[in-house]
Amino acid sequence: MLNQLTISELVSKLAKREVSARAAMQACLEQVQRADPKIQAFISYDAEDALAQADAVDKEVAAGGTHAQRPLLGVPIAVKDVISVKGQPLNCGSKILGKFISPYDATVIQKLKAAGAVIFGRLNMDEFAMGSSTENSGFQITRNPWDTERTPGGSSGGSAAAVASDQCIAALGSDTGGSIRQPAALCGCVGLKPSYGRVSRYGLVAFASSLDQIGCVTKEVWDAATVLEVLSGVDHRDSTSVPQPVPHYAANLTGDIKGLKLGLAKEYMVGGLDPEVKEAIDAAVKQLEKLGAEIVEVSLPHTDYAVATYYIIATAEASANLARFDGIRYGLRVEGADPIQLYSKTRGTGFGAEVKRRIILGTYVLSSGYYDAYYLRAQKVRTLIRNDFLKAFEKVDAIVTPTSPTAAFKIGEKADDPLQMYLMDIFTISANLAGLCGISVPCGFTRAPKLPIGLQLLGKPFGEETILRVAHAYEQSTDWRKEKPPG
Ligand code: GLN
Numbered sequence: 001m002l003n004q005l006t007i008s009e010l011v012s013k014l015a016k017r018e019v020s021a022r023a024a025m026q027a028c029l030e031q032v033q034r035a036d037p038k039i040q041a042f043i044s045y046d047a048e049d050a051l052a053q054a055d056a057v058d059k060e061v062a063a064g065g066t067h068a069q070r071p072l073l074g075v076p077i078a079v080k081d082v083i084s085v086k087g088q089p090l091n092c093g094s095k096i097l098g099k100f101i102s103p104y105d106a107t108v109i110q111k112l113k114a115a116g117a118v119i120f121g122r123l124n125m126d127e128f129a130m131g132s133s134t135e136n137s138g139f140q141i142t143r144n145p146w147d148t149e150r151t152p153g154g155s156s157g158g159s160a161a162a163v164a165s166d167q168c169i170a171a172l173g174s175d176t177g178g179s180i181r182q183p184a185a186l187c188g189c190v191g192l193k194p195s196y197g198r199v200s201r202y203g204l205v206a207f208a209s210s211l212d213q214i215g216c217v218t219k220e221v222w223d224a225a226t227v228l229e230v231l232s233g234v235d236h237r238d239s240t241s242v243p244q245p246v247p248h249y250a251a252n253l254t255g256d257i258k259g260l261k262l263g264l265a266k267e268y269m270v271g272g273l274d275p276e277v278k279e280a281i282d283a284a285v286k287q288l289e290k291l292g293a294e295i296v297e298v299s300l301p302h303t304d305y306a307v308a309t310y311y312i313i314a315t316a317e318a319s320a321n322l323a324r325f326d327g328i329r330y331g332l333r334v335e336g337a338d339p340i341q342l343y344s345k346t347r348g349t350g351f352g353a354e355v356k357r358r359i360i361l362g363t364y365v366l367s368s369g370y371y372d373a374y375y376l377r378a379q380k381v382r383t384l385i386r387n388d389f390l391k392a393f394e395k396v397d398a399i400v401t402p403t404s405p406t407a408a409f410k411i412g413e414k415a416d417d418p419l420q421m422y423l424m425d426i427f428t429i430s431a432n433l434a435g436l437c438g439i440s441v442p443c444g445f446t447r448a449p450k451l452p453i454g455l456q457l458l459g460k461p462f463g464e465e466t467i468l469r470v471a472h473a474y475e476q477s478t479d480w481r482k483e484k485p486p487g
Helices: 009-016 020-039 047-062 107-114 157-164 180-188 223-233 275-290 305-322 340-349 352-365 372-396 418-423 429-434 464-476
Strands: 043-044 077-078 118-123 170-175 189-195 213-218 261-265 294-298 398-402 436-445 452-459
Touching: 009 020, 009 180, 020 047, 020 118, 020 157, 043 077, 047 170, 077 340, 107 118, 107 223, 118 157, 118 261, 157 170, 157 180, 157 213, 157 294, 157 418, 170 180, 180 436, 180 452, 189 223, 213 223, 223 436, 261 372, 275 294, 275 305, 275 398, 275 436, 275 452, 275 464, 294 372, 305 352, 305 372, 305 418, 305 429, 305 452, 352 372, 372 398, 372 429, 398 464, 429 452, 436 464
Parallel strands: 077 118, 077 170, 261 294, 261 398
Antiparallel strands: 043 118, 170 213, 189 213, 189 436, 398 452, 436 452
16 A cells, blocks of 8 residues: 555655556555545546656656655655646635636745655645635535544645545645644644745745745654755745755654753643643653653743734735735636626635635724734734744743644534634644744544544744654654554
């Protein structure tokens, strides 16, 4: 079952020519056919194109191509529907893009292709990445492979569900407030959000430009390190990407974390946290101590304001970014008697309820008279939140938290209560507000039903090496990654 392999396992088989890239791609496609009628992770996929890419890899390997030159040669990677892949549909989980086809590759796709990956499929998501359950998709509801009555989390729910059910070897997602880490936690995968500026956003459809980052969902930490190394680096097409050298992330996964200081934020272990999640996190912290890390209490005093701050800044930026979907330039057009009518009919028809709610909120907080009271104040609080973290990182190398306050919740359970849904982001959004990196790694299960729990490690801006090292040491000292969802 080649589709069940991790990147490292598959690459080693491909490099020894024990298997072909075509066979690996074929195994994933067969699993999509088997599992996806139920899971609904893919909005679409182009099997012919995927197999043609795999065949090209096999030719290259036959001609002497190696993984030393191209580290992801022959690895099938699926992509969240918010990242442009030339010639493939780009819908952002929304009806407003109609039959839009990407005219170019995002920088991350160019880089994955240069590394030899086989890019396939469009993964379901909350419309424009707004949500925590993938229920806001304009296409379909993705189901959690561990319990199909439950959501996979969101907004990269398609990415996490596809990886967890072995429909691909790894997937790309985007994270504006937790959208990679939270679904990874709820589906039992590894989810990595790089620091702001680590990875180019060129070709990522913008939700909230000052918070968005592209990252990956994988089966193991080594895989995340390898994909991150490929994705990272400055890009002249994204002026917010930072010219920091890219480390050889996977080489630093030594398993040794002796002497590292890990922070526990007292503000994070409070009400609303599910007792079974708390138990799993406590046990993980003990395990980290056993591995030689020193646990230090830290304080993040502005934690209480993070959700409110995020939902002001994110909606403000979204309202501006989504103005481009006007019925003239992209996708869907609903005709009207004049341009204004065309514009409002198109947006009225094309956008779903959550996107409209956010545009209205965002427009409100930016409007004259309210700008100072909401948007400007939120920006100031954002600085306070960032400073809390920078201060904590003077004492510790990384911060340990739960990824999500609960395990996967039922489909429909929070769908009518946006505030409840927004609170699911409590542990993840601060990282985006502060520009930090974060990773979620499996750390156990609830008992009945058996649902995955995620441990989050937050690192300093450009501190990916450290959080990867800690996550890897923890992962390799436990057996959680070996558990597979039923079916
Ligand atoms: N759940 C958060 C939101 O709805 C985060 C989404 C994201 O990271 N894209 O905005």
